[in-house]
Amino acid sequence: MKNTMMLDVKLNLLKSSRRIVENRSRLHLYTGTSEILCRVVLLDRDELSPGESCYAQLRLEEELAVRRGDKFIVRFYSPMETIGGGEIIEPVPLKKKRFDDKLIEELRLKEKGSSTDVIEKIIRENSGDVPTIAEIAKITALSEGEIKNSIEVLKEEEKITSFSLKNDKYMWHKSYERKLEEDIEKYLYNYHENNRYSRGVKKSEIKSRYLPRLKQNVFDLVINSFAEKGLIKQEGEYISLTYFKITHDDVYKKYEDIILKTLEEAKFEFVKPEDLIIKAGNHGSEIISLMVDEKKLIIINEVGITTYEIYNEAKSLLVDFIKENSKITAAEYRDLLNTNRKVAVGLLEHFDLQKVTKRVGNDRVLF
Helix, strand or coil: CCCCEEEEEEEEEECCCCEEECCCCEEEEEEECCCEEEEEECCCCCCCCCCCCCCEEEEEEEECCCCCCCEEEECCEEEEEEEEEEEEEECCCCCCCCCCCCHHHHHHHHHHHHHHHHHHHHHCCCHHHHHHHHHHHHHHHCCCHHHHHHHHHHHHCCCCEEEEECCEEEEHHHHHHHHHHHHHHHHHHHHHHHHHCCCEEEHHHHHHCCCCCCCCHHHHHHHHHHCCCEEEEECCCCEEEEECCCCCCHHHHHHHHHHHHHHHHHHHHCCCHHHHHHHHHCCCEEEEEEEEHHHCEEEEEEEEEEEEEHHHHHHHHHHHHHHHCCCCEHHHHHHHCCHHHHHHHHHHHHHCCCCCEEEEEEEEEEC
């Protein structure tokens, strides 16, 4: 059971009581062996008369752990006098607003419904967090055995979906799942319309936009289930609609030619990605990313972007020079490429990381 500072209850006043309970009255609450002061928030009226009943939220002055269905009595604060009692409907509730018809109806359902109805309601309300059986047990104060039985019923009735991970089961309501699928499908459709040369949306973006509180391994299960159902397809870190395919049309070829020509003219001077995007025009960023993914271009940090053909030429010149001379300096490599020192040093540091070369003093030798 989970400690709480609030309780949702059905409160009944004794017919024999001479007290009228007004909203926010201070009362003594007795349940089990516990005695706690509380304030009663009447959810659908301003006062409760003898013989009447209503839904209320008790705001406790100390923490308490109880179960759904536990009985309680209340006594007037001063003088001490028993005025009524009732049953706990929700042992770990959220703070509620008064005169909210929807909340009143939810409490009525929880009061009259079976434990399965209550569990379905809890899963629906918490689907964004994809709760586990243990988490539902804390919220409802029901045993894990009762919850497991109810979950099997709800799965058979196709009201919930569960995801198994190690010893845990994560669940959400089918209504939440359908809405999430519709939202993601709509988002991907609009993305493809506006980014026709992009492989898709990164999985991390989908997570941060739609399921930010979800653990990464549970999110992966969710995405895999969407792919299995044919809603989406995955390519590495990208997600797209199943029908989407990049077309190397005339527009693509036009921008590709501009990009390749610019890089060939720059040769070993290299070009900054942001400058190339400006040069390439409207779809430059998408097409450059695609060409990098397709291994047509390579981005070298602190150096710039170039074609794989130019990159491999710079690598071959370096290796051949060292084989012939046993070593090379940054100045010699700069002159060999007919470029500037920044590019030469950046390339040498890159090839060190790639274990093509290694630094020995001011020289580079083959790794």
